[in-house]
Amino acid sequence: MPNGGKLSIETSNAFLDETYCRDYLDVRSGQYVLISVTDTGGGMDKETLGRAFEPFFTTKEAGQGTGLGLSQVYGFVKQSNGHVKIYSEPGDGTTVKIYLPRLLREGAPAPSPATEVPGAHAGETILVVEDDLDVRAYVVEALRQLRYRVLEAKDGPTALALIRSVDLLLTDVVLPKMNGRQLSEAMKARQPNLKVLFMTGYSRNAIVHQGRLDPGVELIQKPLSQAMLAAKIRAILDAGK
Numbered sequence: 001m002p003n004g005g006k007l008s009i010e011t012s013n014a015f016l017d018e019t020y021c022r023d024y025l026d027v028r029s030g031q032y033v034l035i036s037v038t039d040t041g042g043g044m045d046k047e048t049l050g051r052a053f054e055p056f057f058t059t060k061e062a063g064q065g066t067g068l069g070l071s072q073v074y075g076f077v078k079q080s081n082g083h084v085k086i087y088s089e090p091g092d093g094t095t096v097k098i099y100l101p102r103l104l105r106e107g108a109p110a111p112s113p114a115t116e117v118p119g120a121h122a123g124e125t126i127l128v129v130e131d132d133l134d135v136r137a138y139v140v141e142a143l144r145q146l147r148y149r150v151l152e153a154k155d156g157p158t159a160l161a162l163i164r165s166v167d168l169l170l171t172d173v174v175l176p177k178m179n180g181r182q183l184s185e186a187m188k189a190r191q192p193n194l195k196v197l198f199m200t201g202y203s204r205n206a207i208v209h210q211g212r213l214d215p216g217v218e219l220i221q222k223p224l225s226q227a228m229l230a231a232k233i234r235a236i237l238d239a240g241k
Contacts, residue, residue, distance in 0.1 A: 005040035005093075010203050012036075014099060016083065017225040019142070023134075027083045032099035036203040044088040052086055073098070087201025087222065089174045095202045117146065117227050118234040125149040126233070129159045129171040129183060130199075135222070139170070139199075142226040143233075156183040165191055168237060173200040173219075195236050199224065 001007075014034040021027045044052065051057045055071040070086075073096070077084045081101050088094035126148050130136035136152055143150045151166065153159035156178035159171075169187055171180040178186075184196045201222040220232050 001039055001041040007040075008036075008038040008203055010036045010038075013102065015225065016099065016223065017227065019138070019226060020223045024083065026078070027099075028081070031102040031104070032082070033102050035098040035100070036095055037098075038093060038095040038203045040093045043090045043092050043094055044086075045090050049086060049088055053084075070096075085201070085223070092174050093202070097201070117230045119146040119230065120148040121237075123149070124168075124237065125151065125164075125166045126168045126170055127151045127153065127159060127162065127166045129153045129156065129169070129175065129180070131155055131172065131175055135172075139224060139229070142224070142229055143170075145226065146230055148233075156180075156186070159183060160186055166194070168195045168197060168233060170197050170199060170233070173198050173202070195239075197232060197236055 012034050014032045016027060016029050016032060018029045021029045052070050053074040057071075074084055077098055077100070083099040085097045085099075086094060087097070126143055128136060128139050128143070128150060129152075130139060131154050133154075136154070140150050140152050151162055151164065153162065155176050159169075160183070169184060171183055173180040175183065180198050184194075184198075188194050188196075196218065198217060198219045199222060200219065204219055204221065218232070218236055220228065
């Protein structure tokens with residue numbers, strides 16, 4: 001952040017389910033302690049993001065950095081049997097999420113996610129807007145398994161071209177062409193009673209403090225589990241009934 005900015009550090013407990021871990025062969029499902037570090041810097045494009053953990057890779061000029069910082073983070077996380085994930089977009093800063101296996105007190109049972117996963121009521125339709133193809137495919141599949149009717153779009157303009165009433169908009173906060181907040185406002189102009197759930201890889205505090213969303217909006221953080229999605233969506237759809 002050469003011109004200054006905000007650095008947010010947050011901690012929480014997290015659960016990585018088997019569906020998420022299928023895409024990461026060295027990650028075991030279970031309970032983790034999550035450390036999220038978010039900055040308001042320039043962010044990274046997809047090419048840079050793909051090389052972020054490589055030793056000695058850096059976008060800085062000679063003498064300004066060695067490119068060893070993130071590779072060292074990756075090393076100690078893997079040595080601890082953990083997992084690390086970066087969420088970043090050009091111009092929108094970066095969040096690094098570090099998952100370390102959670103140590104429970106001796107004799108204490110490990111908490112587990114809810115076994116009952118609430119599904120759809122008849123005819124409920126959800127529009128999923130996400131520019132990452134892999135994430136969108138996972139979310140769409142998870143929702144269809146819960147018996148929701150699902151429409152999908154890669155960005156705001158594509159979503160707005162789907163002239164159809166939906167029960168809930170599930171959209172990423174950071175999108176190309178128009179962001180999730182702008183999309184939700186445009187859709188609510190057509191459908192005032194539309195319910196909206198935002199999703200993001202960035203931390204909630206960072207998203208709110210940077211003005212991308214208002215406090216109190218419904219937000220769910222990546223990585224998403226099917227149980228987490230199901231419970232959150234059901235709570236939003238059932239509110240006010």
